[in-house]
Amino acid sequence: MAAPEEALWERDDHTEGKHLVLEEYLKAWFPILGTAKANQRILFVDGFAGPGEYAGxxxxxxxxxxxxxAEHAARERINAEVVFVFIEKDAKRADHLKGLRDEWLPKLPERTRIRVLNDSFPSVMDEVLKELAEEKAQMAPALVxxxxxxxxxxPLTVIAGILANPKCEVYVTFMWEQMNRFLTALEFESHLDEMFDTTVWRKAISMQGDERRRHLYLLYRAQLKKAGAKHVLPFHLFKGQRRKYSLFFATGHVLGSDRMKKAMWKIAPFGDFSFRGGTADQLVMLGVAEPDFRVLREALHRRFAGAGWVKIQEVLNFVRSDETMFHDSQVKVPVLKxxxxxGKIEVRRRTGQRRFKYPNGCRIRFL
Ligand SMILES: C[S@@+](CC[C@H](N)C(=O)[O-])C[C@H]1O[C@@H](n2cnc3c(N)ncnc32)[C@H](O)[C@@H]1O
Structure with missing residues (x-):
C-alpha cells in the first residue's frame, strides 16, 4: 500500500493476520520469558509502532x-519488569499512541513501563546497540x-545487532508486493542493499514470477541466518489470491521457533502459514482443515532412519526447529503412535512405562 498521510488509516483485511499471530505468540512469550528467574526485565519493542489504532x-x-x-491469566506470576518501547517517526501518530498508553498503563501490572519515542527505528537501535557494546552489556530478552x-x-545490520543478544528475537515485515513492483527503481537500490546486506538480490531483476519470489525469499532467509538467527519462519498475508507481504520471525532459540509455529498454526489451520482474511475460520468450522501428518512422518523418517536409537528429546527438537512446519504437540499422538x-518405529521404554506413550528418556528407532 502507498504510505498514508493521515495519522490513522483504514485497516486492510489481511493486516489482521499479522496481529493475530503476534497476539498468539505473545500469549506464550510473556509467561515464558517473564517468569524465568534469570530475567529481571523483558522488552517488547515495536519499532514502527503506528498510532496504536486504525480509523475503524x-x-x-x-x-x-x-x-x-493486561488480560493474561499468568500476569501475577510475571516477576520481570515488562518494558514496552514504541518507536514512531511521525509526531501525530506518536502523540495518538501516547494517549492510548495513558489509557492502558493503569490496567497493566505494576512493574510495567511504556516508552513512546517519536524517533526513527534504526537511529534509536543503533544508539542502544552502540551503548551496549561500549558497556560490554547485553540487551534484556526482547521481541523486536x-x-x-x-x-x-x-537494515540487516541492525537485525544482526539485535540477534547477537541471546534471548532476542525479531518479527519483521517483508514487503513482497512492493519489492516485486519496484525492483528496478533506482531509488530503492540502496534500501534493498541495506535490507539484504548484500547486492545478490539484483539477480532477481532478470527473473520472473515464482523464480523471482523464491530467490528473494530464500535470500532473505539465508541473510537472517547469517545475521545470527538459528530458526527463521515466514508467515504470508494474502489479499484474495495476491500475496501482499510476509512476516519473518527469526530467533536463536528452538522453543521460540516452536511457540511461533503454534501461533501460526492457530491462525492458519491448514499449516500453510498463510492468512487470507476470514476464509480460514469458516473452513475450520466446516471441518475442512485437517493437518496432513504424512509430511511429518516422512520428514522424521528422512531425518532419523538409519540413525539408530534416538532420544525422544532429539526428535522433538527437530520438529520444533525451522526444519519442519510442525510443532511439538503434533508429534506423539498424531504421528509416533x-x-x-x-511397525514403522520401535520404542525402548523403561519397565513399567506404557505402550504408545513417549516420556522423556525413551528412545526411538525409525525403521
Ligand atoms: C505499517 S505502519 C505500523 C503499523 C503497526 N505496526 C500496527 O501493526 O499497528 C508503519 C509505521 O511506521 C512509521 N515509520 C515510518 N518510518 C519509520 C521509522 N524510520 N522509524 C519509526 N517509525 C517509522 C510510520 O509513520 C507508520 O506509522
Whole structure:
C-alpha cells in the first residue's frame, strides 16, 4: 500500500493476520520469558509502532501487545519488569499512541513501563546497540517487531545487532508486493542493499514470477541466518489470491521457533502459514482443515532412519526447529503412535512405562 498521510488509516483485511499471530505468540512469550528467574526485565519493542489504532477503531500492534499482558491469566506470576518501547517517526501518530498508553498503563501490572519515542527505528537501535557494546552489556530478552510501510529503515545490520543478544528475537515485515513492483527503481537500490546486506538480490531483476519470489525469499532467509538467527519462519498475508507481504520471525532459540509455529498454526489451520482474511475460520468450522501428518512422518523418517536409537528429546527438537512446519504437540499422538502401531518405529521404554506413550528418556528407532 502507498504510505498514508493521515495519522490513522483504514485497516486492510489481511493486516489482521499479522496481529493475530503476534497476539498468539505473545500469549506464550510473556509467561515464558517473564517468569524465568534469570530475567529481571523483558522488552517488547515495536519499532514502527503506528498510532496504536486504525480509523475503524481496530487495535494496532502496540495495543495488541499491551492487551495481551493486561488480560493474561499468568500476569501475577510475571516477576520481570515488562518494558514496552514504541518507536514512531511521525509526531501525530506518536502523540495518538501516547494517549492510548495513558489509557492502558493503569490496567497493566505494576512493574510495567511504556516508552513512546517519536524517533526513527534504526537511529534509536543503533544508539542502544552502540551503548551496549561500549558497556560490554547485553540487551534484556526482547521481541523486536519491525513493521514499516515499505522496505526502508530495516537494515540487516541492525537485525544482526539485535540477534547477537541471546534471548532476542525479531518479527519483521517483508514487503513482497512492493519489492516485486519496484525492483528496478533506482531509488530503492540502496534500501534493498541495506535490507539484504548484500547486492545478490539484483539477480532477481532478470527473473520472473515464482523464480523471482523464491530467490528473494530464500535470500532473505539465508541473510537472517547469517545475521545470527538459528530458526527463521515466514508467515504470508494474502489479499484474495495476491500475496501482499510476509512476516519473518527469526530467533536463536528452538522453543521460540516452536511457540511461533503454534501461533501460526492457530491462525492458519491448514499449516500453510498463510492468512487470507476470514476464509480460514469458516473452513475450520466446516471441518475442512485437517493437518496432513504424512509430511511429518516422512520428514522424521528422512531425518532419523538409519540413525539408530534416538532420544525422544532429539526428535522433538527437530520438529520444533525451522526444519519442519510442525510443532511439538503434533508429534506423539498424531504421528509416533500410528507409526508404532504399524511397525514403522520401535520404542525402548523403561519397565513399567506404557505402550504408545513417549516420556522423556525413551528412545526411538525409525525403521
Ligand atoms: C505499517 S505502519 C505500523 C503499523 C503497526 N505496526 C500496527 O501493526 O499497528 C508503519 C509505521 O511506521 C512509521 N515509520 C515510518 N518510518 C519509520 C521509522 N524510520 N522509524 C519509526 N517509525 C517509522 C510510520 O509513520 C507508520 O506509522
Amino acid at each position: 477503531g481496530e487495535e494496532g500492534s502496540p495495543v495488541v501487545a499491551m492487551r495481551v499482558l 517487531m519491525m513493521d514499516p510501510f515499505g522496505i526502508r529503515d530495516v 500410528p507409526m508404532e502401531k504399524t
